Amino acid sequence: MDRKDNFINIKHLYNRGGFGIAYSDLHKLSRKSIEKVVNELLEIPKESADLATVDPDEVRRQMQRQSELGAKKELTEAEKNERQEITRIQNEQSRKLNLDWMQRLIGTEQPLLEKMTLFWHGHFACRSNNPMFAQQLNNIQRKYALGSFKTLLVEVSKSPAMLQYLNNQQNRKGRPNENFARELMELFTIGRGNYTEKDVKESARAFTGWTYNKEGAFEFKKALHDDQIKVFFGNTGNFDGEAIIDQILDKPATSVFICTKLYQFFVNETPNEAHIKELSNYFYRQKYNISDLMRKMFSSAWFYDKENIGTKIKSPVEFLVGLSREFHVTYNKPQVLIQLQSNLGQYLFNPPNVAGWPGGKNWIDSSSLMLRMKIPSLVLNDGLIDFSGKADPEDEAVIAQGKKSNIKPIKSAIDAKADWPKFLEGLPKKISPVELATFLLQPAVSAKVTGMIQNNLSLKNTAIEITSMPEYQLC
Known part of the structure; x- marks a missing residue:
């Protein structure tokens, strides 16, 4: 490949795998092979810095006070004002968290890591009025952004932000709430058409007792868990939440679903079935290793085809x-x-x-x-x-x-x-x-x-x- 073509391809790689590239950096990198540039882009420090905008201790104090005020039948005018002030402070912290991540995206020297965090942020979409929960989830998505999809999925599923957002806090033995179990399959893993309503109901029972405590940490409450036999994907057993996740990941359709979303985000809005099959088979064989998958994608000749360059609308x-x-x-x-x-x-x-x-x-x-x-x-x-x-x-x-x-x-x-x-x-x-x-x-x-x-x-x-x-x- 001549240097002009390499120049174009590396620019494309950094536009999709990052947020663009400076001309001087592009000029230097165009002397290297695509393979070497891809490997360098995927070099991530073992420990990436968490966002630390929100002070967990401060938020825990706010949560405790909100709980005390919420337990009262009637509030004084001063207490009503105090509750409003806590809400105002939390809203301000949420805005600050947003800006701190934006500034990190603008200034990062690890563009692929932050781009992947942005992808997972949209894939595991979640709203939380609690800025500590939102920060926790963002840091989970960054920590495992290029690691094991299974680990990422389990940690996201256990995050207070997601447990709260999808009502698993109310999911308990005898009164299962199906919201989390349904979205886990429909939007996060295997996609519609690959599970039944019975699978939703049975998996909801498996996630009973998955909750978080007043400290904002995951907690499994055995007393709330349905420990009876369940039938999921035709398999029978006393399944818990992680056993359900393992069975979902055992299905090749899950790899296809995730690879399709990644393809649409990084390659082309219009899925190419042959390319997605190539990626999904590889992802499945690699036991859902995200770094391996992204290296495979960025190293594929079709990633640099003309129909994939300059055709994606920037978010x-x-x-x-x-x-x-x-x-x-x-x-x-x-x-x-x-x-x-x-x-x-x-x-x-x-x-x-x-x-x-x-x-x-x-x-x-x-x-x-x-x-x-x-x-x-x-x-x-x-x-x-x-x-x-x-x-x-x-x-x-x-x-x-x-x-x-x-x-x-x-x-x-x-x-x-x-x-x-x-x-x-x-x-x-x-x-x-x-x-x-x-x-x-x-x-x-x-x-x-x-x-x-x-x-x-x-x-x-x-x-x-x-x-x-x-x-x-x-x-």
Whole structure:
């Protein structure tokens, strides 16, 4: 492979396996083989740093006080205010958690690890009003993001955030709650059509007693567990939750389901059955080792086929993070990132439902596309932005019922600073506007784009113009 093709392929690899790549890094890596670059991308330190935004001890104190107030029949005015203050503090902590992860995504030197964490964040979609629970789940997804899928699945299933969100806290002997058991199979592992309603009911019995304690840690309560014989996937035994997970993973259909979602996230929204079969057979043989699977995917010749380059719509987070990394953007008021996420339709830690964000073409509508095309010039030139785009799903429900929404458009200063000297210094000295476009855009540069920029004198203005094009929304 000549260096030009290698340049294109490595750029594609870092756009999909990360959030883009600096020109200077791309220039160096293009001298190496794809195999070596893939291996380097997959090199993850044994211990990755957890997000530590939320102080668990502080949250536990808040939980204890909430429990005490909730046990009272009547509250004084002071106690009502105290309860509201705890809620306010927790909401503020949740926003801070969101921003800390966004800043990590923007600044990470482990792009694949964070990209995989983002994938699992959408796959195991979960909302929690408790910021400690949300942080725990995010750190679980990061810790096992490239490890064993079985371990990841078990740990996610035991997390207080998921147990609370899918009502397993109410799942007990004699009164099984099927919510978690159903979503475990439908959305997290094997997919519809591969289990029966009886399998849901029997597996719900197996997960009775899976709960968490007041410290926010998993706890198996034997007294609440149904220890009678169950029949699952035609097998009979006194199964507990982990035995159910083992049987789900024994089914090759689970490998197909997971590989299909990974393929759609990293390769192409349109599944290719032959490629997915190749991946899923390998994933199953490797006992669900995620790193092995990703190495296989990124090393496959078809990953670099033309139909897979520049054809995937960036998610809002991929778009914001990629732009910020590309131009070394500093946000003096980071909370603007929350407004941008919300208006673009991907607010981290707040998926629309347990199925996660739909993705693909669902990311784009007339209002969000116009906002996306405005953002680069506003971020890179520090402008004012009118926030009146997508509502939160809960707010959309209010609007659908004909009720008045409290949401009002807000004008806000982006208050961001791009490091233009650092960006420009990383480019070749005599790079042309068209060459810059070829680097910044994943789709092939069209004659129309060439005609618009070829006589530009300023690389800075050219970069802003290119990133404001619809083509920049693709990776």
